[in-house]
Amino acid sequence: MIEVQDLGKRFSHGRGARARSVQALDGVSFTAADGRITGLLGPNGAGKTTTLRIAAALIEPDAGRVHVDGIDVATRPTEALARMGVLSDARGLYPRLSARENIVYYGRLHGLGRAAANARAEVLARLLDMQPLLDRRTDGFSQGERMKTALARALVHDPANIVLDEPTNGLDVLATRALRDTLRRLRDEEGKCIVFSTHIMQEVERLCDEVVVVSHGRTVAAGSVAELKAAAGQSDFEETFVALAFSADERRQQGAA
């Protein structure tokens, strides 16, 4: 279970007269339960990636807390990371290593023995349908193959909580469908807590048990797809999202442009 409470974060760039600061987060809160898929839906620049980076202990928040299975990420980051599998926006692989070596490397860093890490790589290759890739160098991999390898790498230590930052970016239809199936199986068969961020409505509609709408660094709505539609008084989910995420002024400006 991942609990995010009232996160605040301000970024500053430059120095002196050219200094500028941006309020990236200003009150993001949500709870992602075990055995459920929680979608973090928001327009570009809403603060999704920053939220997930704070959850993965890469950034320290100015305000608020993140608990992973009751462990405070800020004070006990190593323990929290051991219970989380994170597929971040940056998912670079080592081109001179095979997919298996990439996965086993992370397994070893999570404290698994060589044999255990290898066994996990086999299990994940079956789950993600990537056995033929396992012993090829990742140099010539397609986007979908890279994503699978990066996901397997993130899941090598069999974490109870899975955090994915825009996982379908750059994937074609088949790869996206395969990923969706995988996430469902992880939820249904293993009862994982899955959080993923996206700006694609379809994905949320098809996959999420719970949706958290983030806009301007704030949680503006949360609930199931049906609940959100009802709250906005819309039958179409895209209309629902626009109504929830943008102010009336913004909608008018976008319309004019």
Added chain:
Amino acid sequence: MIAAAWTVYLKELVDALRDRRTLLVVLLSSVAIGPAVLVLISQLVAGIEQRAEARIVVVHGIEHAPALRNYLERQTYTVREAPPGYEQQLRDSKLGDPVLVVPPDFEADLARGKAPVVELLASATNQRSLTGSGAVLRLLRGYNQEQATLRLAVRGVSPALLEAVRIEERDLADPASRAAQISTMVPFFVLMAVLYGALNAALDTTAGERERGSLEPLLMNPAPRLALVLGKWGAVASVGILIAVLSCLSFVPGQWLLRSEALSAMFRFGLGEAAAFVGLLLPLAGALAALLMAIAIRCRSFKEAQANATIVMLGVSLLPLVTIFNQEGQAPWHLWVPALAQTTLMSRVLRGEDLPWADVALASGICALLAAAAIAFVARTLRTAALK
């Protein structure tokens, strides 16, 4: 912590050794080129030796000075007539011997007791002619001496009166230290080998990792940052040392190729010297690896890191020159500067001198401090670097 560092070390080592193309270029440039230069220098020296052994004096107008010719031939020198246009040939470095020019009225002036003027032509830009002119000058002084002695003897004066002081030259350099003069380039080549070996791995594990987007996921592992950096550093330093070992070993058979017998007798670089070199270079490899990583971790791309690393490359290649330009010989502060210290100590090994433990400890200690500071900096910068 140690397990994580070991895991990172093994992975980075495998990664670096699989970069075959880069390794091949490094091997060619740092392992093959040293012995090649050694052989080139040996050919140059062999040429000079040949000239000395040939005992030839090139003279223009020797027909005006039969007495001088007689003297030269008595010294077992062969007199050869200067080729036409010898001045231009000397300027263009086409003629390797200095030319002695004898004026037409040489013999007549000598008979009248008037000192004739002979010219010895050489060019400062023609190194071979300069080297040869020393021998000809000594020959001419000998001729002067003989003439003077004969004139004094005719007048019944003892030649010893003229010689208030007798001079005998004695070369104090033993063969090993004479060899060190030509082998000063060996430390330079192995030093550069360490640097070239470490360079690519250092940039790849820092700026390269950042550019690929694999640094951020790496930091999401529950391994301490210091463990990640230590593993990477160990791998980079190992690659540097590996190349240095190969470079040192390449000089061992390199000496068999030496053409000059005197030179190969003087150039003493066996397995013992190679081992001493590697021992001296170990701490330096550690320091350079950490320094390169510290420079590269701040750069956004591999390319930017390469540009920044040029400063280190330049520093390491220029520092050994201090020992060449510094007329006062070795100064104590040389041992305080990494790279310069190792060059100094390595040339002592080549000269066959003892290495005081205090000096080795000082040079290595400074490298260790530098490495520790750079590693701490990289560990501290790692997180901000991953997110930019």
